[in-house]
Amino acid sequence: MTGKHRWDSNSKKRDKIEGGETFRLANKSLDTSFLLIADILNRISDKSHYTLFDSLTTQCIYIANNLAQAQSNPKRRRKAAEKNLTRNLENAIRKCASHFIDNTRINADNLSVGDIRLANERYMIFLAKLGPACTMADGCSRRTNGCKRNLALRAEAWFLEDLVYEMENDVLHCVLQTLDRARQPDSPTILIENLCWFFNKSHQYSLTFPNGSERQNVLKLYENNLSRFVQIIRINFNASFIGNLKALITKETRIASTIRFDLAEEARSKVIQHTILDASVLQYLMSEIISNIAKYDEIRQNLIELHDLFHSCDKLQQLISSLSDCLIRYFADSLHENQYLTGILEIRDIIDFFETYLKSFSCDFKIFSKNVRNSIMENTDEKSTFVRVLVKNLDKFFKQSYKSKICPSIEAQEWIDAIPGVLAYMGIESDVLKYYLSESLMRRMFLMNINFLEKFCNPDAQCIERRFCKMLITEFEEKATNLKKILRDFESSFHLITDNHDCAPQIIPLILEKHAVPRAYHDSMHEKYPIPRSLQTSWEACIKRYLTQSLENRSKKIxxxxxxxxxxxxxxxxxxxxxxxxxxxxxxxxxxxxxxxxxxxxxxxxxxxxxxxxxxxxxxxxxxxxxxxxxxxxxxxxxxxxxxxxxxxxxxxxxxxxxxxxxxx
Incomplete structure (x- = not known):
């Protein structure tokens, strides 16, 4: 019994000695490992810093094995070993991660996207190998397995809840920031691809999050980076934006599945919330479409391709509202002085496109038009500004044409013809125009561009046109004091009209039907207003050309x-x-x-x-x-x-x- 007892005592003593030796060896190995790590950290170059992770992974696995071995120490030694080794291991990991992030940020301009991804993947490998190393059972006896398991659970909990998420979050944001600064022309595309790549790699290296809080952390991380993506789009807008957006939408289900959670619906709703139907983003997108006519066709095609997405979002009213706001602002801003009237054609084309586009949703375009008109009517200042600038540019255009004796070109005729429709769409009536139109402008409009006047003088047209016609006739017929000047204007411009085959047939029917000029012509035969011979000759030339070329074309109407x-x-x-x-x-x-x-x-x-x-x-x-x-x-x-x-x-x-x-x- 005594021997046996002595043997047992010796055994316990031997265990105590061996346990202490193991602890000392572990500490010594740990010190050696940290010296090696410090040497690596001090000697890495700008572009080769990712080689750190291979060596560091090996050393940390060795430290983790020593940690597992230290758990076989007697109880009184185990807590100290656990505390020291865990703290040292945590310090090593944090030092490594901090160095990685600092170097990546500092060298972002010198690193390619491939280098950044390679460094990120090496770091993921390090994290993936370190986790299982903390729970390794190699070298542990069965009688300490329970102690090891408790320590492993604590280490794993610390690893997942604190370090892994923190480091992965920092690394991902670092990668996104460096990509944003990497001077890439297609930065939004790379950010989308990197987001997908990150979650795929996380799944590949089994970096999963088992509990509910970590699940929310992943979703939060996902949302945060979508918000960053939207911010970058606002800064770096280009015609490929919608293509990039489609890529993100199509990949989001796969992203949700790779992180092993049922996040498909949540992820989809977050993508839509932060991108397509974010009011400010949609409004910005529409503003870019409207103001960048050079890219109009390409963006319009992409917008049509997103038809199904808009249809499924059940947010059509928000879409209509955003489009209306953009058009209103464009109406107010497009006709600035340097642009003349070319913006009218753009507005007409945009209105035509949106009418067709909204009809594809089975949406009544009248609702859209009503929203725009109501908004314009509510904002009198915008309406007045638009009309004032329009009239000013009309006056400038006709003044130049009148001085140069050049009839408006076909292109000019086109945008002038578009004015009545745009004004009617905006709900601007002739009373508003009458307030701004001057007598000289109306005279130039009549002399230099008959198509425009005919648009408003058509007796079958809307109320705005009839009122405008009445206003013009009143101006020409009743202001006798300016009759001589009007006749001089006709004298100087009739030769221009008769020499222009396109304009000549248009002015005579207007004059004869509306009685604006015949009455003035008749009244001018009074002694007080003699008619110059040159004017009479020009008038007769107009009549002859009209009678021989244009009368039969106008048929019964004339x-x-x-x-x-x-x-x-x-x-x-x-x-x-x-x-x-x-x-x-x-x-x-x-x-x-x-x-x-x-x-x-x-x-x-x-x-x-x-x-x-x-x-x-x-x-x-x-x-x-x-x-x-x-x-x-x-x-x-x-x-x-x-x-x-x-x-x-x-x-x-x-x-x-x-x-x-x-x-x-």
């Missing part, structure tokens, strides 16, 4: 205007005293009689062919009226001027004979 107009029949009559034979006729009669200024004899077929698009019954009535009055002679199917015709004198004005047909159609 034929039904039964107002009297003047026409001189120059041959074959020669009147004494320099008198001129001037007839007052309705428009179809004037059109028919003008043909006899070209030649004296016409067949009925030739006459009908000349007016093939005209109402032939009106032409027959005009011919019969001339035959009945004795001006024409009808011989079977031919008509010719009666050279023996003696017209009935109706009135004499200033040496000019005026004759009026009483026969109406």
């Amino acid at each position: 034929g039904n205007a039964y107002k009297l107009h003047r026409l001189e029949l120059s041959s074959p009559f020669e009147l004494p005293n320099g008198d001129r034979l001037i007839f007052e006729l309705n428009l179809p009669q004037a059109a028919v009689l003008e043909c006899f200024n070209a030649r004296l004899k016409w067949s009925r077929d030739q006459m009908f062919c000349e007016f093939e698009r005209f109402d032939l019954e009106i032409i027959r009535k005009a011919l019969r009226s001339f035959v009945k009055a004795g001006l024409l002679i009808e011989d079977r199917c031919f008509y010719e001027l009666n050279q023996d015709f003696i017209p009935e004198l109706k009135e004499v004005r200033h040496g000019k004979l005026m004759f009026k047909f009483t026969e109406s159609l």
Whole structure:
């Protein structure tokens, strides 16, 4: 018994000695390891610092093994060994991580994306190997297994809850920051790829988070980096933004699955919340689309590709609201002085696109238009600013055209034609325009661009156009004090109109139908306002060109205007005293009689062919009226001027004979 007891005593003594020796060896090995680590930290170069992790991983695994061996010490030694080794191991890891982060940030401009990823992956390998090393059971006896297990659980809990998340979070943010500073042209794309890569690598090296708090930490980390991604997009906007966004959306389900949690719905909602339907981001995106017309087609195509995403978000009203706000701001800002009126076409194209785009959602475009109009009406200052700048640019454009005697180009006609539609879309009525339009501007508009005036003077158009027409006619008819200036303007511009084939047919119908100029022309025959000969010649040239080229194209619309107009029949009559034979006729009669200024004899077929698009019954009535009055002679199917015709004198004005047909159609 004694021997046995002595043996037992010796055994305990031997265990005590061996345990102390093991502890001393562990401490010595640990000191050696830290010396090696310090040497590595001091000697690493800028681009080779990732080699630290291979050596450091080996040393930390060795330290962890010593930690496990130290657990076989007697109870009184175990706590000290556990405390010292754990603290030293933690210090080593923190020192390593701190060095990694500092070097990565300092050398970010010199590191490629590949170098940063390689360093990040090495660090993940280190973390992956260190965790299992803390729970290694190699070299541990069975009788200390329970103690080891308790220590391992404590070490693992510390490792997961404190160090791993902290280090991974720091490393990921460091990588994102360095990528952001790496002068990459497609930084948003790299950030998306790096985010996916990080979670995939975390899964590959089994860096998982088993409890609920860590699960929330992962989701929080995910959200934080999405927020950073959105911030970078705002700074580095380019046409590939939507493509990058689609890449993130398509990969988010895979990201959620790689971190071994059922985060698909949460992750998707967070992606949408922080990107697509973030109000400020969407508004910024639409502003860029509207203001960067050069990229318009590319961005529009990408936006169409995101149709399904918008459709699934159930946030269409927010989309419409953001689009409306952007358009309103663009309306107010686009027509600044240096831009003239080209912004009108852009606005029209954008409105057309959004109308089509919203219809693809089965959304009534009227709702969208109403939102814009209501917002404009609520903000009187923006509306007034828009109209004021529009009128100012109109005045500048027509003033330059008037001085240079150049008719507006086809492109100019296009954007001028777009103005009424844009104004009507914005809910701006003629009362607002009338407040800003000057008499000189209206006169230039009338003289230099007839298409624009016709747009507003169309009797079948909206109320805004009718009011505008009435306002113009009032300006031209009632301000007699400026009549001489108006006539001088016509004198200087008629030669321009008659020389321009496109403009000539447009001005005469407007003048004849609206009675803006004929009345002024008629009133000017008073002694107080004599008509210059050059103006009369220009006017006659306009009438002739109109009658020969444009009347038949306007068909019944012109034929039904039964107002009297003047026409001189120059041959074959020669009147004494320099008198001129001037007839007052309705428009179809004037059109028919003008043909006899070209030649004296016409067949009925030739006459009908000349007016093939005209109402032939009106032409027959005009011919019969001339035959009945004795001006024409009808011989079977031919008509010719009666050279023996003696017209009935109706009135004499200033040496000019005026004759009026009483026969109406």
